[in-house]
Every structure is written in C-alpha cells, then in structure tokens.
Amino acid sequence: MPFIDTVTTAIADAMRVHDAARLSTLRMLKAALMNREVEKKRDLDEAEALQVVQALVKQRKDSIEQFVAGGRHDLAEKEAAEIAILETYLPPAIDPAALETVVNAAIAETGAASPKDMGKVMKAVMARLSGQVVDGKVVSELVKTRLAGV
DSSP states (O other): OOHHHHHHHHHHHHHHTTOHHHHHHHHHHHHHHHHHHHHHTSOOOHHHHHHHHHHHHHHHHHHHHHHHHTTOHHHHHHHHHHHHHHHTTSOOBOOHHHHHHHHHHHHHHHTOOSGGGHHHHHHHHHHHTTTSBOOHHHHHHHHHHHHHTO
C-alpha cells in the first residue's frame, strides 16, 4: 500500500473518532505529500515519502524554538503534538552507538585528517544513513568533534 494511501486511511480513522488535532496534522501531511508528487510529476516511493515526513518534523522543531523564544508556549505545545503524530510514520531513529560506528568508518574511508574535510565525511555518512531517521545537526556535531580529535 502506498504511503499516501496509509495517510488517507488514517485521516478517515481520525474523522471517525473526532480527533481534530490528529486530523489536521494528517491533512497537512497528505497535502505535503501531494505537493511533492506534483513537483516530481510522479508518485513518490517510500523513501521520498519519508523524506517529506522528516522535513515536516524538522520544520516543527524549528518552529518550537522560535515560539519558545517568543514566549508562545501554547503554539510550541501544538507543534510538539504535531511532531508526536508525524513521528509515528517514521522508522525509529538510529542508535547513537551505530551512528558513531558509521561516522568513524566514514572518517577512515575518506582519509579525513582535519575539520577541513568535514564536507567529505558528512557526504559519506549521510549516504550510508539514507533511508534512516537521523538529525543532521547531531551528525554534524559528532563529525566535528571526531575531526577535531583526529
């Protein structure tokens, strides 16, 4: 079953149980998926659909930071609730120990010797982790600390 069909089914379920928060979040997700399909001029595969979900989660996290900084905790809570709903459609995040292993292997593979080589290492790490849930900021910080200690 295509991912967008799963979301459509979840929208119908949310309507049946009158879950307004879940319904609005899922409608937003479906709209984002459909927009990406229009951009690509074809149906999305599973990996592309997950990228859309990850992008929406990242947007919500950025919004939370802005709302908290602006003193709008009510809006930050709403965004956090949306993140919780969206994350149910993502695979579990990568284990920190596994992430360290991938980073160390990428450093060895690229022959990185200093923080100047961060771009090469990041490219290698992200290529190995494609299709998995990873936070780019976390990966970047880990690579930066590893290269500083090389």
